[in-house]
Amino acid sequence: MFRSTPLNRLAERLRRFRPARQLLPSKNRGNLLRPSAVWTEAVSTAQLAVEPVWRVVRAQWLRFVWPVLSIVSVLGWSILAGSILLWVVGQSFGWQEAKAAAIAAFVLFVIAVGFVLGRSSYGVVLDLTRTRVAVGDNAVGSIAVSNTSARPLLPAALELPVGAATAIFHLPRMKPAQVHEDLFTIPTARRAVIVVGPVRSVRADPLHLLRRQVLWTDPEDLYVHPRTVALAGSAAGFIRDLEGMPTTDLSSADVSFHALRDYVPGDDRRHIHWKTTARTNKLMVRQFEETRRAHLAISLSINTDEYGSEHEFEMAISAAASIGRQAIREQRELDVLTQKGPLRCETGRNMLDDMTRIVGAPMRKTAVDLARNLADKVPNASVVFFIVGSQVTPAQLRSAAASVPAGVRSLAIRLQPGAAPSRANIADLTVLTLGDLSDLAIVLRKAAA
Known part of the structure; x- marks a missing residue:
């Protein structure tokens, strides 16, 4: 008998492990050893793990962060970036003038914040008298704005997008429950589908660094139909026969009588012409001209x-x-x-x-x-x-x-x-x-x- 040594025990373990690996097909063993397959599987797993997180982050960004950042206009971002740049330059080179300009720009930005703070409480009703008009007809509408809060509201402006243009309505100082109404007319010089609305209130500083808007209504479609003319009487040029237009096709059952013919098995007995049948001593049936409605x-x-x-x-x-x-x-x-x-x-x-x-x-x-x-x-x-x-x-x-x-x-x-x-x-x-x-x-x- 052989003596059991550590080397012999290791060889025995390798022999036991090798058959288990042989159970895998050769192509699968190659895939297990191929780095690209492992990398692809790892990337797919990572994507599946990251996708739910990305959706949550995107939803939170659109809900909380983007409404705040969208208030700042292009000029506002320029002023803010310019103040930071001037401060860095002034701090690096010791330019007091650059620091003073940076502080002034930042103060303007802070003052602009005060103009957009606060909450307005309006009840806005957009009413289009007709949502479908013809070319050349004026589309008339109205905006009714009410103060639904318990305190007076300062003067403000409402914007009403009408297609590519924007109409501005100025609101006076409104007491609680006060209603202010404005009428407007939309010109309809050409055929189009005009999107009217939504009505939005705008808060902005005098320099328009910040601009905050709140939507109060949903957009409505105004259809400007093509101009049409009435075609009365025979001017339409259509076939006026109430029963349709006679054709040269013959039918066994219709309303336009054509002639009589011999009876054929399968004809409807209701169309047998009995007087002619009695005179000729053979069954005769009515034949019709096929008609069709225009x-x-x-x-x-x-x-x-x-x-x-x-x-x-x-x-x-x-x-x-x-x-x-x-x-x-x-x-x-x-x-x-x-x-x-x-x-x-x-x-x-x-x-x-x-x-x-x-x-x-x-x-x-x-x-x-x-x-x-x-x-x-x-x-x-x-x-x-x-x-x-x-x-x-x-x-x-x-x-x-x-x-x-x-x-x-x-x-x-x-x-x-x-x-x-x-x-x-x-x-x-x-x-x-x-x-x-x-x-x-x-x-x-x-x-x-």
């Missing part, structure tokens, strides 16, 4: 390369809005499609809201591409309007009309400011030239003639 589809091109000016582009949107509004008023089915997708047409309000949000831009898709897309998106349309600019050529209009299915009435309204209203035909397409929005009823009446 389903309008409007193809509105928003490619600004196809328009000669911004005014022409706005006229196109107004023309489409006028036709769509008339169709909704007559309870017609309506679809409006642009290069950026369809618009909501459930109600006139939704349609005008979406048209207010339209932003034109140069793009690859032309009016012809939009017409082809319209044929796929609205296959059941009975009347199609193409609203295009003056830069669209007759050849393009001919290509757009070629994409319309047979049996669908198609009209193109070509905007050309200053031109006389006229009508022309390109194959089966009726082209209407519109020079002024007020002439829309006239050109549609020409199309209906």
